[in-house]
Amino acid sequence: MELLEAIILSVLAASTPLLIAATGELVTERSGVLNLGVEGMMIVGAACGFGGAWLSGSIIVGSLCGIIAGVLMSLIFAAMTLGLAVNQVATGLALTILGIGISGLIGAGFVGERITPAPHLYIPGLTDLPFAGHILFGEDAFVYLSLALLIGVWLFLYRTRAGLVLRAAGDNHVSAHALGYPVLRIRLYAVMFGGACAGLAGAYLPLAYTPFFIPGMTAGRGWIALALVVFASWRPGRLIIGAYLFGAVTILQLHAQAFSLGIPSQFMSSLPYLATVIVLVLISRARTGGSTAPAALGTVFVPDR
């Protein structure tokens, strides 16, 4: 029982950066913009987030620095794709390469430094509850924040007028434009939100997960966040299943190895990705009224004046 609790705690922590980054990208994509630069925005968020926390001694300042860095990165993307109508795929890939370079430059000054990681919550009485106490009340604040963020996004997309307009811009930008909605401005906000989330997700790594900065420490998590959005077929509800499933397989394969079950580790390491592929196939086969990709995803929009 204790082991199970420990595993669940690890899974929650491992899934959190994926969930935050994927939530942001989901909003971006629902507005019709495909930003492949999540990895780049994340790693810059990690460098700036660590830098901020290290200089100020505050996790909150660090998180804000990460968010701002992510937004700034996304503004570069927005200027190119929305302002100059450049191809989104190419720009997104360039953003990732740029981000990895910039983060190394920013981070060079504090490689090898360490900070006190974000504290785990402790609510007397509740956190000490057997089994569920630590899971529900004893993780770091980011874990619960990521869930609140996702619920907020769900409410926004499906329960507000602004969310409806954002989805309309992503499905048919010509009609949305004809109805008088500022498609480019909506997309700008969506891209910035995506950048903010990616920056926060990146900052989570050095602030809470492994409290130091090393170049390249996101190690591909941005790409997994992108895959999760597809996995979730652009729906927030499925996103949470996907993120926790991915986190669970990642952690469980490590435990299976430590139990020496005799399954080749190379196969175990590939399991999370294999699970993603299988679920994608199942979803596409059983598509009964499920939402597909936003119809205008990845297409540039130049308003006729």
Add this chain to the structure above:
Amino acid sequence: MRKILIAATAVMVTAGASLFGASAADKLKVGFIYLGPVGDFGWTYQHEVARQALAKEFGDKIETTYLENVSEGPDSERSIEQLVRAGNQLIFTTSFGYMDPTLKVAKKYPNVHFEHATGFKHDKNMGIYNGRFYEGRYIQGIIAGKMSKAGVLGYIASFPIPEVIMGINATMLGAQTVNPNIKVKIIWANTWFDPGKEADAAKALLDQGADVIMQHTDSPAAMQIASERGKLAFGQDSDMIKFGPKTQLTSIIDNWAPYYISRVKAELDGKWETDNGWDGLKAKMVVMAPYTNMPDDVKKMAMDTEAAIIAGKLFPFKCPIVDQEGKTVECKGGDHLDDGQVLGMNFYVKGIDDKIPGK
């Protein structure tokens, strides 16, 4: 892609410097090719520390250049060749995967001298060097065997290659001398570097009852986790004490500086000759970080073992060695396994309840 870009930029800088740096022609130019970023706090970082020591030792007499983030394989050939064209007379290529590209460039430029780390091919103008890190692992095994209350060690491995397997075996052989029933739990991360994954692996090992963590991956993440949980751990490649002041028992430090200094000196004196060096504690290529967070008797045991290995009285792979199936391994080196057997090691010793992946 990033590696290519950085390599290309660095190459351009080097090439540019060579055009304008004609006045420096009387200086010996020494070049380095690095696998990772100099700030990885592991493998590449230690090579960079040695390069800086070199620059300090010889001052104005030499000029050093490095290219970082050079990916292994064909890409590296171009980078090595650029260092040659920039006038570097002695070039250190510091990762296993540069072996064939280095050899190719070496054949093309017989008057330039090359030094390749951790490989097995050499030529008259290409020497090789490597560290006997397993000697340090053996000492760590003894410490771990003494310090583990649960009798269970946690080992984060990278890839199932002989270099890593010999480390696991040396650890267990050391640990068994003080605790014959010692167990090891092994997790293969299938990466050299992913701090998040290394941290997850450390958590999994601790959750399953291991209380001493050791690793063959490069970041200080596992040390950090052990420190959070109040357990013990060993560092890797560099002294990681600041990531776990109350956690680190010791660390195997890759100390390339003495070797680099001796080779550059030979080059300056015109006495450079190809070599095939595999040096350990004795030549100080492998150095143990201070023994910390352990009682004095364990500390003394570790120091005695270190002294015995240095004196050539103790061989970590001394015969008889029994493998997992209970078969005694043929002893080609007299009273210990010979270097060829160690370098090609692909079996676990008795006492490891696990299988080598893919075997």
